[in-house]
Amino acid sequence: MELKQDNYSTHISQQFNDELEEIRTELLTMGGIVERQVHDAVEALLTGDAEMAERSRRVDKQTNDMEVMIDERCTTIIARRQPAASDLRLIVAISKAVNDLERMGDEASRICRHAIELVEDGDSQRGYQEVRHIGNLVRNMVKDVLTAFARNDAELAYHVAKQDKAVDLEYRTAMRSLMTYMMEDSRAISSCLNVIWVLRSLERIGDHARNMSEHLIYLVSGTDVRHLPLSEIKETAGISDSTED
C-alpha cells in the first residue's frame, strides 16, 4: 500500500513536472516567435521591404493567442496542483514573462507599421544607422534573456538588465540626432517622426527584456528585484564582485 501510494505520488509529481516543463517550453517557443518578429521588423525597415513588414505585423495575432493560452494554462496548473514555493514562483515568473513577450510583439508590430509608412513616404534613410545599431543591441538582449530562461541562468539575466542601461544611453543620443535632422530640414519631419517612434519601440523592447530578466532572477533567487538598482540586482543574482561592470 505504501509503495502504491509512493508510485502514485511519483506519478502525479512526474506529471506535474511535465506540465511545468511544458509551459516553460511554450514560453521559449513564444519567445522565438517574438525574437524573429523583432528581427524581421527591423530588417523590413532597413531594407524598405513593405511586404515583409506587412507579413511580420500579422504575427501579432499569433503571439496574442499564445499569451492567453499560456496564461490560462498557468491558472489551471495553480488551481489543480496547488503548487508551493519554487514551483509557484516558476508559474508566476512565466506568466509575467509571457506578458512582456506579448508587449514586445506589440512594439514589433508598431515598428512594422512605421516601416510601411516610411516606404510610402519615400524613406530618406535618416536615422537608419541609429535604428540598425540600437536594433542590434536590443535583439541581443531578447536572445540572451531567452537563453537565460532556457538555462535558468541568473548571471546572464543580470547582464541583460545591465545592457538596458547601454540601450537607454544610445537611445538618448539617437533622439538628439533625429531632432537635429528635423530642425535642419522641416520636410523630413514626418519621416523623422516615424524613425523616432521606431527607436522608442526598440527602447521599450529593451525595457521588456530587462523586465523578463528580473522575473528570471526572482524565479532563481526568490527575491523580487523589480525597481531595484543594478548593484542590488547583481548581488541578488549571486554574482561575485569581481565580475567586470
Next chain:
Amino acid sequence: MELKQDNYSTHISQQFNDELEEIRTELLTMGGIVERQVHDAVEALLTGDAEMAERSRRVDKQTNDMEVMIDERCTTIIARRQPAASDLRLIVAISKAVNDLERMGDEASRICRHAIELVEDGDSQRGYQEVRHIGNLVRNMVKDVLTAFARNDAELAYHVAKQDKAVDLEYRTAMRSLMTYMMEDSRAISSCLNVIWVLRSLERIGDHARNMSEHLIYLVSGTDVRHLPLSEIKETAGISDSTED
C-alpha cells in the same frame, strides 16, 4: 468535534475572505494614488508648475513599492490558501491590474519630466489644448475603471474599454496638429516633441485603463477578453444589445 471543525473552517474562510478584501482595498488605494498622480502631472504641465511636477514625479517610488508588496501578498495567499475558481481569478486579476497601475504611474512620471522640460524651454502652450482634452478623457477612464473594480461592475468596465477607442482617435488627430506646428515653425520642434511624448503617455495610460477593465471582466465573467474586439467584450460582459454603442 464536527461543530469545532465547522467553526474552524468558518474561521479560516473568514480570514481568507478578509485577506482577499484586503488586497482589493490595497489595489484601490494604489489606484487612488495613481489617479492623483495622473491628475497632478497634467495640471503641472498645463499650469507650468515645475515644482508640482517634481513632487508628483517622486510618487513613482511609492507606487513601485506598492506593486511589489501587493504582488508578494498575492503569491503568499495562493501558496497558503490554495484558492480555486473565482478566488484564484480575483487574485490573478488584481495582480495584473496592479502591474497596469504601476505602468500608469511610470507614464505619469514621464509626463512630469516633460512638463519640467517644457517649463525650462519656456513653454509655448502649443498643443496644450490637446493635452487638456485627452488628459480629461484619460483621467475619466482611470476613475471609472477603479470604480468598476470597487463595485465589480463589468458594464462600467466595458464602457472604459470602449472609451479607449475615442482616446486613440483624439490622439491621432492631436498628433497631426503637432506635426503641423513643427513644420510651420522649426524652433518649436523641441517643445512640440515634449508635448508629443506627453500625448503618447496619456494614450498609454488609456491603454492600461482598458487592460484593467479587461482584467475585471475576466474576474466577473471568467472569460479572458484580452485582444478581443469590443463587440465580443460587450457580449462577455453581459451587456444587452440595446445598450447604445
